[in-house]
Each structure stands twice: as C-alpha cells, then as structure tokens.
Amino acid sequence: PISRIPMTLTINATEHALELDPRTTLLDALRNHLGLTGSKKGCDHGQCGACTVLVNGRRINSCLSLAAQHEGDEITTIEGLADGDQLHPVQAAFVAHDGFQCGYCTPGQICSAVGMLEEIRAGWPSHASTDVAARPDALSDAEIRERMSGNICRCAAYPNIVAAIRDAAKEV
Ligand code: FES
Incomplete structure (x- = not known):
C-alpha cells in the first residue's frame, strides 16, 4: 500500500x-x-x-x-488570477490579441507572463535585456520571446502572444 x-x-x-x-x-x-x-x-x-x-x-x-x-x-x-468577473490584465490582453489557438498552453503562458513582468520589475536580467529593468513598458519583442522561452505553443501563436504581453506590460 x-x-x-x-x-x-x-x-x-x-x-x-x-x-x-x-x-x-x-x-x-x-x-x-x-x-x-x-x-x-x-x-x-x-x-x-x-x-x-x-x-x-x-x-x-x-x-x-x-x-x-x-x-x-x-x-x-x-x-x-481574475478578480471575480474582472480578468487579470494579462488575461484580458490575451483575449484582445487572440493570443491562442487551441488554448492548451494558454494558462501556462499567462501565469508565466505574470511572473515574467514581476521579474522585470524586480530587475532580473535576461540574455536579451536592454535597459528595461523597472520599465516593462519598454520591452522589446526579442526580450519577451527570450523571457517566455520556457513556454511552448504547438500552434505557434507566438506573434499574438508577444503582442498580448507587450500590451499587458504597459498596464500591469
Ligand atoms: Fe510541466 Fe511540460 S508539463 S513543463
């Protein structure tokens, strides 16, 4: 047993x-x-x-x-992540930018993006870092891709995922 x-x-x-x-x-x-x-x-x-x-x-x-x-x-x-019926800004951005196709990777993508934006605020560098520490609104697509590289999307919805995160970074 x-x-x-x-x-x-x-x-x-x-x-x-x-x-x-x-x-x-x-x-x-x-x-x-x-x-x-x-x-x-x-x-x-x-x-x-x-x-x-x-x-x-x-x-x-x-x-x-x-x-x-x-x-x-x-x-x-x-x-x-949501507050009642109020989506978390990263969730709302994924909806607005159609940041998914089959949706299977989406919960992980969104949780990862929330954690990633917090890492930037905390000043954690990445290989693609420019001078964005504490300035998530200045994130380049290359840096988003680098920081989100642990989340795979088999549908390859990456352009929309990156667009969603770029937008959410301005709000979170
Ligand atoms: Fe955990 Fe793939 S299920 S990384």
Missing part, C-alpha cells in the same frame, strides 16, 4: 488539507486531487511550460515540484 502524508496547501488564497503520496507533484495535486484543471500537463518533464503556476509570486513548472514542498507557500493558478 502507498503511504500518504498530510499536507496543507494554500492555493488562490484558500487552504486545502490533503493526504497524498509524498511523490505527488504539485501539478498532479492541483489537477487530480483538487479539481483545478486549468494548469495543463503537456510533457510532465519541465520542457513545455503548460503547467506553469506562481509560487510566492514566482513562476515554476508545477510538474517538476513536489506538492509536499509547498506547505506554507502562496500558490496561484490560472483559476486565481
């Missing part, structure tokens, strides 16, 4: 008490044990970014992280 361990995860500002196999990834905990299926499983190997969520405001691949490591963390998923 598989032994389970108790844990409490704080997701989208709500605490959830769970008993899980300690090998359960954060992604599987979200999708299979909490019904939060917005985060997607593309590769389960840290290669596609479809599972991206925010942990204490920083983006991670939830398929590469064990749920048990995240007791006490603030986890935000795509389900927690």
